[in-house]
Amino acid sequence: MADRLTYIGSGEIEELLLDSELIPVLERALANFSSEDGGVEQPVRSTVPVAKYNGFLGVMPAYSAKDDALVTKLVRFYQANSSASSSHHATVLLFDPSNGILKAVMDGRVITEKRTAAVSAIATKYLKSKNLDILCILGAGPEAVSHYEIFTKMFPFKQVKVWSRTRERVEKFAKTVGGPVTICASAKEAVLDADVVITVTMATEPILFGEWIKPGAHINAVGACRPDWRELDDGLMKSAVLYVDSREGAIRESGDVILSGAEIFAELGEVVKGTKPAVRDRTTVFKSLGMAIEDTVTAKLIYDCWEVKNKQKS
Numbered sequence: 001m002a003d004r005l006t007y008i009g010s011g012e013i014e015e016l017l018l019d020s021e022l023i024p025v026l027e028r029a030l031a032n033f034s035s036e037d038g039g040v041e042q043p044v045r046s047t048v049p050v051a052k053y054n055g056f057l058g059v060m061p062a063y064s065a066k067d068d069a070l071v072t073k074l075v076r077f078y079q080a081n082s083s084a085s086s087s088h089h090a091t092v093l094l095f096d097p098s099n100g101i102l103k104a105v106m107d108g109r110v111i112t113e114k115r116t117a118a119v120s121a122i123a124t125k126y127l128k129s130k131n132l133d134i135l136c137i138l139g140a141g142p143e144a145v146s147h148y149e150i151f152t153k154m155f156p157f158k159q160v161k162v163w164s165r166t167r168e169r170v171e172k173f174a175k176t177v178g179g180p181v182t183i184c185a186s187a188k189e190a191v192l193d194a195d196v197v198i199t200v201t202m203a204t205e206p207i208l209f210g211e212w213i214k215p216g217a218h219i220n221a222v223g224a225c226r227p228d229w230r231e232l233d234d235g236l237m238k239s240a241v242l243y244v245d246s247r248e249g250a251i252r253e254s255g256d257v258i259l260s261g262a263e264i265f266a267e268l269g270e271v272v273k274g275t276k277p278a279v280r281d282r283t284t285v286f287k288s289l290g291m292a293i294e295d296t297v298t299a300k301l302i303y304d305c306w307e308v309k310n311k312q313k314s
């Protein structure tokens with residue numbers, strides 16, 4: 001451990017981490033991840049089931065040679081019967097890559113929420129069709145909030161329709177976000193006519209069906225990160241053009257990909273660097289599982305900003 005270990009908490013991260021800086025950093029990381037010579041080392045997440053308590057602990061290490069950043073995120077996700085108030089908690093460890101010594105510990109909540117939403121926004125920027133009138137969000141937890149925030153900032157939606165399993169949570173969501181929301185009584189009602197759909201639930205069975213989707217819509221499928229969990233039905237998975245963050249991750253961790261047998265068309269990073277096309281005239285699905293390299297470059301960005309701020313103070 002370093003002589004002086006830095007701790008950066010969620011409040012300070014909120015102040016330091018700007019979407020306008022995060023988006024280009026993540027785009028570069030996605031492209032590097034999908035390049036032979038991108039300098040990214042990232043094993044597929046190791047996930048330990050904690051069956052007695054209905055939970056999972058994920059370990060997510062990565063190294064980016066181009067950013068000279070070495071990070072591990074520890075993330076726990078527990079289903080509803082847990083005593084914790086939130087289903088996800090995370091801690092990010094930043095190491096000095098020259099000697100492997102731990103330099104900083106960061107709260108992982110804001111990092112996870114912001115980088116996940118930013119990656120969905122990048123996928124949408126590349127894969128959206130011409131119309132961007134209606135955004136639909138299925139789910140009303142912290143990921144729903146972070147997606148609402150960046151999507152309403154980056155795109156000119158006229159309406160945001162939201163559905164979640166419990167009315168209470170959607171009402172809380174509507175009070176939390178800083179703009180208008182149309183609360184829907186069913187997932188189907190929320191999805192009809194939407195140009196972009198985001199699924200951010202803890203569902204383990206499909207909640208989104210291909211027959212509801214407007215042709216040409218883009219879907220960011222963010223939940224269902226276990227090989228036997230689903231958010232999307234086979235009809236949608238098989239009829240859409242399927243993009244993933246990591247092919248290796250998707251065929252190991254995504255129930256929507258594994259159980260539907262859908263064919264992966266490209267990694268998002270391949271689209272960003274221009275080696276695979278964005279098929280904008282068809283319905284597209286971006287299956288996001290979350291990658292350690294996203295946490296790595298985000299943590300490095302935060303640490304660099306933190307150092308500048310602290311030098312200015314002294």
Ligand SMILES: NC(=O)C1=CN([C@@H]2O[C@H](COP(=O)(O)OP(=O)(O)OC[C@H]3O[C@@H](n4cnc5c(N)ncnc54)[C@H](O)[C@@H]3O)[C@@H](O)[C@H]2O)C=CC1
Nearest residue numbers: 087139140141142143164165200201202203223288289290
């Ligand atoms: N792809 C990525 O990079 C990441 C994905 N995630 C995933 O995003 C999802 C949302 O995360 P949070 O907002 O933190 O979770 P959360 O647990 O706080 O919220 C989940 C929402 O889904 C709803 N829900 C729960 N079970 C459901 C079911 N069976 N059917 C329909 N709705 C249900 C809840 O009512 C709630 O509105 C989770 O699946 C999580 O694992 C989270 C972080 C990163």
Ligand SMILES: O=C([O-])C1=[NH+]CCC1
Nearest residue numbers: 075112225289290291
């Ligand atoms: O990337 C991530 O942090 C996670 N993906 C699914 C659960 C947490």
